[in-house]
Amino acid sequence: MSTTSPVAEAGRPATDPRNRSSAVRRVVALTRANALLMVRNRLTLIYATVFPLVPMALLVANPGDAETGVTAVVGVLFLALLFPVYYNVLSLFVTRRDELVLKRLRTGEARDGEQLAALALPGSAVALVIIVATIGVGALFDLPLPANAPLFLVGGLLGIAIFVGLAFATAAFTKTAEAAQITSLPVMVLATVGTLVAALPDSFARVVEWTPIAAMDALTRATWLDADGSIAMADTWRDAADPLSVLVVWTVLAVVLGKRYLRWEPRA
Amino acid sequence: MNTTTPDSPAIEVRGLRRRYGRGTTAFEAVRGLDLEVPRGSVTALLGVNGAGKTSTLEVIEGLAPASDGEVRVLGLDPIAQRADVRRRTGVLLQSSGFSGELTVRETLQMWAGLVSDPRPVDEALAMLDLADRGGVRVRALSGGEVRRLDLAVTLLGHPEVVMLDEPTTGLDPESRRDVWRLLQQLRDQGTTILLTTHYLEEAEVLAEHVSIMAAGRIVKAGTPAELAEGHPSTISFATPDGVTLPPLEAQVAVDGATTRIETLELQDTLTDLLGWAARHGVRLEQLDARHASLESIFLAVADETSHHRAAAGDPASLEGATR
Numbered sequence: 230m231s232t233t234s235p236v237a238e239a240g241r242p243a244t245d246p247r248n249r250s251s252a253v254r255r256v257v258a259l260t261r262a263n264a265l266l267m268v269r270n271r272l273t274l275i276y277a278t279v280f281p282l283v284p285m286a287l288l289v290a291n292p293g294d295a296e297t298g299v300t301a302v303v304g305v306l307f308l309a310l311l312f313p314v315y316y317n318v319l320s321l322f323v324t325r326r327d328e329l330v331l332k333r334l335r336t337g338e339a340r341d342g343e344q345l346a347a348l349a350l351p352g353s354a355v356a357l358v359i360i361v362a363t364i365g366v367g368a369l370f371d372l373p374l375p376a377n378a379p380l381f382l383v384g385g386l387l388g389i390a391i392f393v394g395l396a397f398a399t400a401a402f403t404k405t406a407e408a409a410q411i412t413s414l415p416v417m418v419l420a421t422v423g424t425l426v427a428a429l430p431d432s433f434a435r436v437v438e439w440t441p442i443a444a445m446d447a448l449t450r451a452t453w454l455d456a457d458g459s460i461a462m463a464d465t466w467r468d469a470a471d472p473l474s475v476l477v478v479w480t481v482l483a484v485v486l487g488k489r490y491l492r493w494e495p496r497a
Numbered sequence: 498m499n500t501t502t503p504d505s506p507a508i509e510v511r512g513l514r515r516r517y518g519r520g521t522t523a524f525e526a527v528r529g530l531d532l533e534v535p536r537g538s539v540t541a542l543l544g545v546n547g548a549g550k551t552s553t554l555e556v557i558e559g560l561a562p563a564s565d566g567e568v569r570v571l572g573l574d575p576i577a578q579r580a581d582v583r584r585r586t587g588v589l590l591q592s593s594g595f596s597g598e599l600t601v602r603e604t605l606q607m608w609a610g611l612v613s614d615p616r617p618v619d620e621a622l623a624m625l626d627l628a629d630r631g632g633v634r635v636r637a638l639s640g641g642e643v644r645r646l647d648l649a650v651t652l653l654g655h656p657e658v659v660m661l662d663e664p665t666t667g668l669d670p671e672s673r674r675d676v677w678r679l680l681q682q683l684r685d686q687g688t689t690i691l692l693t694t695h696y697l698e699e700a701e702v703l704a705e706h707v708s709i710m711a712a713g714r715i716v717k718a719g720t721p722a723e724l725a726e727g728h729p730s731t732i733s734f735a736t737p738d739g740v741t742l743p744p745l746e747a748q749v750a751v752d753g754a755t756t757r758i759e760t761l762e763l764q765d766t767l768t769d770l771l772g773w774a775a776r777h778g779v780r781l782e783q784l785d786a787r788h789a790s791l792e793s794i795f796l797a798v799a800d801e802t803s804h805h806r807a808a809a810g811d812p813a814s815l816e817g818a819t820r
Contacts, residue, residue: 251613254610255610255611257610258606258607258608258609258610258611259610259611260608261607261610262599262603262604262607265599265603266596266598266599269598270598306656319512324596325596328594328595328596329590329592329593329594330589330594330595331593331594331597332560332594332596333647333650334560334594334611335560335595336560336583337583337588337608337611337654338580338583338584338586338611338613338654340579341579354528371511381596415510454721
């Protein structure tokens with residue numbers, strides 16, 4: 230034991246914890262640790278970063294083809310929302326909850342919302358970079374730029390929010406990180422049926438259109454396909470209205486579910 | 498907003514109750530508990546496993562709401578005024594919670610970003626004798642090292658009040674003494690400490706105030722001296738051959754080779770005994786005289802409680818009291 234004085238000198242400045250800068254400082258400290266943990270898990274890292282861009286390879290066979298392009302971009306969205314966002318946040322949350330890290334952190338100054346933000350941020354940032362990258366990678370393969378890129382990105386952000394919320398809700402039913410392989414299945418299925426919407430008979434498609442990835446598909450078509458210049462910006466908004474409302478409804482639902490079922494400690 | 502004077506207690510608990518579950522499976526772990534921790538003191542909450550120590554502490558730490566009753570830490574509500582309380586308190590949970598894949602230094606750096614007024618990480622490492630372990634991943638630490646890292650986190654933000662749930666469980670005797678020294682040093686510098694322990698020695702060495710908990714209530718509280726009052730002191734010695742002891746105002750038991758005397762007036766009895774031995778030239782080998790220890794008080798209390806609960810048909814009582 231050293232002789233260092235364990236007690237503070239008098240008169241140190243009292244930082245106001247409601248001060249925004251200290252909230253940001255806390256989220257940054259937590260996010261950095263979570264990002265470090267994500268990077269240390271090589272397999273997760275590869276799944277989260279390289280894997281989601283694989284569908285872009287479809288364009289190698291059909292460069293410049295808009296239909297192929299949209300299929301590829303939706304494939305990327307699907308994988309980016311499932312792996313770096315949903316599965317990554319789910320396993321990070323469950324692991325840290327079981328290690329009692331979350332409980333320990335709740336004894337400190339960090340508020341619950343700050344902890345949740347820090348758990349979601351590394352994976353969300355990776356997904357956002359991948360979603361933005363589709364525009365550049367698409368251009369490399371002669372795909373036109375999206376007619377309404379900002380709206381495309383808004384859709385991407387809503388998708389991230391949906392799958393973060395679903396990850397927190399799923400965590401409540403997930404006892405260990407291994408169990409996540411099973412408990413994640415319903416959300417995986419929900420996401421996967423969305424990619425099949427074009428191939429389904431109409432009666433099924435009308436239901437499946439309401440799933441998040443199907444809405445992302447429709448939004449991508451609306452914001453991207455009309456990029457030949459013949460359609461005005463206003464039209465992309467009109468075409469995007471339906472899928473965008475579906476995504477907003479899912480965002481609200483996912484946040485409500487996440488809040489409703491969130492648990493900070495392992496079940497006794 | 499509550500204002501507190503320097504004399505007001507650091508922690509005040511009134512009529513605390515904490516229930517788990519509902520209906521027929523409901524269980525009340527804390528059953529009307531009062532506790533006062535004076536500023537600058539070390540107070541120990543003592544009890545067998547299952548007495549309700551951790552359940553109590555979690556409410557004081559603001560991690561769980563009280564089912565009933567009132568808790569004030571530095572005059573503040575630990576849940577409603579969480580931010581103000583957390584800035585001035587340090588908590589050590591019964592089980593440590595760290596990510597195994599982060600190094601010791603990374604863990605402390607993260608925590609340093611979470612407190613308003615962090616110590617330098619190197620100072621925190623040195624305080625808990627972890628200076629040469631900074632680059633090691635937490636999963637590679639020994640149990641004792643993890644506990645010391647946990648304590649470093651607790652003390653990282655210069656807390657005025659620290660709440661420690663079994664701080665030395667899992668430590669080897671040497672680290673335990675080091676932690677005691679550190680806690681004494683903190684107390685000397687004015688930090689208020691509330692700790693739970695089932696090591697009686699720990700309470701005896703550290704605490705000015707001891708509260709003994711059983712079945713969700715404080716059954717005895719006071720300074721170690723006050724608690725010892727009314728409990729007999731013990732004199733023992735090897736039974737001398739061929740002599741009969743004088744009549745003493747005490748309980749005398751000859752247990753084969755050892756004679757044990759229990760007395761409420763240690764000095765008087767000892768004077769009588771030694772005077773008699775001197776007059777008769779009797780040598781009392783292995784002579785030992787001691788005050789009632791916390792251990793004997795604790796055992797007496799645990800005994801009483803288990804009898805009460807056994808009488809009430811509580812199946813958990815014996816297991817809890819004998820552990």
